Amino acid sequence: KNEVEQSPQNLTAQEGEFITINCSYSVGISALHWLQQHPGGGIVSLFMLSSGKKKHGRLIATINIQEKHSSLHITASHPRDSAVYICAAPASGGSQGNLIFGKGTKLSVKP
Amino acid sequence: EPEVTQTPSHQVTQMGQEVILRCVPISNHLYFYWYRQILGQKVEFLVSFYNNEISEKSEIFDDQFSVERPDGSNFTLKIRSTKLEDSAMYFCASSLDAISNQPQHFGDGTRLSIL
Secondary structure (H helix, E strand, O other): OOOEEEEOOEEEEEOOOOEEEEEEEOOOOOOEEEEEEOOOOOEEEEEEEOOEEEEEOOEEEEEEOOOOEEEEEEOOOOHHHOEEEEEEEEEOEOOOOOEEEOOOEEEEEEO | OOOOEEEOOEEEEOOOOOEEEEEEOOOOOOEEEEEEEOOOOOOEEEEEEEOOEEEEEOOOOOOOEEEEOOOOOOEEEEEOOOOHHHOEEEEEEEEOOOOOOOOOEEOOOEEEEEO
């Protein structure tokens, strides 16, 4: 069964800073999920990636399948980016199904 | 953009009562999921559902829980004889399929409070 670890647990940044959140997992997978959980609790899927890099606006996600590691970067961070960022990996490999979630990284961006 | 909708947003129930949490997945999606998040803890998988049957379930999903797709649009999670420890946020999600790299789309969740 996959184990998903995230770091850091908490992150405080000043507006404009470049943010990096890391995720590692123990069982080989074909795709990893990055999710954002708003202060109100709702979850939004940011990325699902299987190799290389994906970019959406100021968010960039990278994954190294061989090293079982992924990073989420936020460029030019803004207070509205404040949320919990969660990575999730399939429990037994593959790309979907039973997801194992990391504990999340709580990001707070100060103006 | 189509979205997953969950009702109610908050449910308060007495211990021992049955609750039904409702979800309307995105209309052309084929795979459906329930997750829960106990306050302060990480999100946990409960069950996945495809082609009118459970495709996978976790150890949490015991005989107290059941899922159903009673019609072409709703996907429900029933909890029989609720316990205090069932208090959590329950999220429904759906995806187009489980093979290609299609992300899961989450609803806003139902906060279940057991008294």
